[in-house]
Amino acid sequence: MKRGYEGTPSTSFGPPKSKLRYDSYDGSRASEDESFDNARRVADHYSARSNQTLEEREASPIIHLKKLNNWIKSVLIQLYAHPKDAVLDIACGKGGDLIKWDKARIGYYVGVDIAEGSIKDCRTRYNGDSDQQQRRKKFSFPARLICADFYEVRLDKYLHDDAPFDVCSCQFALHYSWSTEARARQALANVSALLQPGGTFIGTMPDANVIIKRLREAEGLEFGNSVYWICFDEEYSSKKFKSSSPFGIKYKFHLEDAVDCPEWIVPFHVFKSLAQEYDLELVFVKNSHEFVNEYLRRPEFTDLMRRLGALGDGNQDQSKLFCSMTLSVPLMMMMMALTQVSKNAGTLSQDEWDVAYLYLAFVLRKRGQPNLSGRNNNTNRGKMFLSEDDVEFIGGSHDP
Template identity: 30%
Template sequence: MSIKDFIVNTVADGYNLTKTTSLKERAESSTFHLREFNNWVKSWLILKYCPQQNANILDLACGKGGDIPKYKLKNPAFIAFADISDESVKECYRKYKPLSDKIKAQFIIGDSFNCNLKSLLPKITFHYSSCQFALHYAFKSQEMAEKAVANLTDQLLPGRYISITTVNACRLVRLFRERYDRYPPGDETSDTISNDLYLAKRNFDLKNIPPFGAGYIFYLKNAVNSIEEYLVHPKVLIDLFKAKNCELVYNKGFQEFYYEACNSNPEAKDLYIKLLTKKTKDFSGAAMTYSEWDIIWLYSIFVFVKSGDPTEIPKNVKRYPKVSNEMSYLDAETGESKTVIVPDNPI
């Protein structure tokens, strides 16, 4: 994609336009290894920080439900899935259906960062909160970021964790500065960084970067359709969670996490090997391209814990009738309960 081809989408439209792909198509994709790396990071976060049995899980900005197989391994009792893209939530529902006799779920469609989750689910508390590759959209404004953090923390029980993957603001700013210094003022590419898989166009002043609203348009092949994202300043994020009695316990860029796994985190390394061999049978197809590796640099992990001691999770041995093609969901804006028919195979 060139800068001239940029068509900026809203978050909802951008993800509604993203096609659902088959396993075969994903395996042949130019971002296959990047996708698997991201899945490894998320798998490790769930393995390490999500309780083993009967947990209530919040998946804020759940997308198409790609983490459902990872949650399944933890045998949760309940999952709340929330996302702004109605097409993504429908695909998430399709993935959930086979597990619906064992796991209860609530689906929420709409802006899950701007809504009041506590009013939508007043009787629910969570043992694990997750927000993967999405919190940067909430940093459009301070008010929106504060609401997003409140939704991730207000119903989280003491001693429980919030795991986040989001943009690596420090890395992005460094790349934008290097690009700006290399090209003369007025050059149409001086505010753009890219390779053959992604393109990012800066919309903020490098000399005066605000804590909120530092936007850039981002395109990632097979994943993100030209949507405005916002820098997530680490200190600002940490302060927002501190105001909610949550302390940072882990923070690494994706590449740092990879090096740590190779050298001093055998649990993460073993998981990486297990996932790779499951996908590729051997390591002959496991080599990540330079372009994919560049993109890995652009993301970071943050894990917070809510103050207090965790309590024992009640046992849950209930079984439920499997759900039909009629999906019940809550409208994030109005709180109204609605239904929609979700065919087994998208047209």
């Protein structure tokens, strides 16, 4: 039987709202309704995306960007996940990172996503069903999957017996919480309440500084290249944004074969300050270009990049490509060498590299020291095989 749970509305918990006050946080019903509609639209978009075959995936116009993003996520996981860790995967989607967590030898996994279709696909991938063409051994960790809006409902009580988690992860999705201050606070409150002291919150999201810079460089309110475009509404025709209203700054984002839905600007200095209210302190933040520049120098991650094939086989004019990229000379030479030994066709294009510049990676740590002796035996909460009835639905995430 599917478990149901009516979560409470978007009210923050944890540290009080003492430092930050913004005009956009008015708690109005209209704002809540619009927020729900936007969240539903995003969920419907990702639910509707079908699983691709290997051939379809390799034919994607952004296949090397996808592989580069997978490399970035893999590096974050290898850096901060440890054997036997309990992991909370926020906006887990179709389970694309399950193999990464398995390679990190984690001990327990809880995936949460607002999109019912994505959660069902994640269950299928976890079970290794034939239509996923997984052809691999079963995952080594027990899992639990929950369909819920992580940015809308309190999960501290619901996941009390699973917490504390050692690692929380939110990949390319946290900006969807930034439509209102209430949702942004609920997201951080959930992370703080469920993460153990000393635990790590890792993630990736759009780089607001880059997006606003490109907006101001554009002639109009739209900019992009052959694989993406971003468009702002007329209300932002001045291309100026009030520091008193950092939430709800919406734009339309289209990325070929990936995304076509509204997103929200996340001014990182505001995100950092808000996170501090919930006992989450910044470890680092790096634009994706900076991230590649730093971690591709490490041999283990260089080998990982080669195996993932993000840079292709070097069939294109690599000297022209990499000289146009903002890389240090040693890194440029390393990337050129990698393309000569990779087995996949094509290579990372300049347009894909430009899209990568739109994103950043971050790591936060919860204040305090972990209480290793007081850990719950949370692995007993998960299962090694998940039936349809094992998928749990919280609040309004499941339409009857």
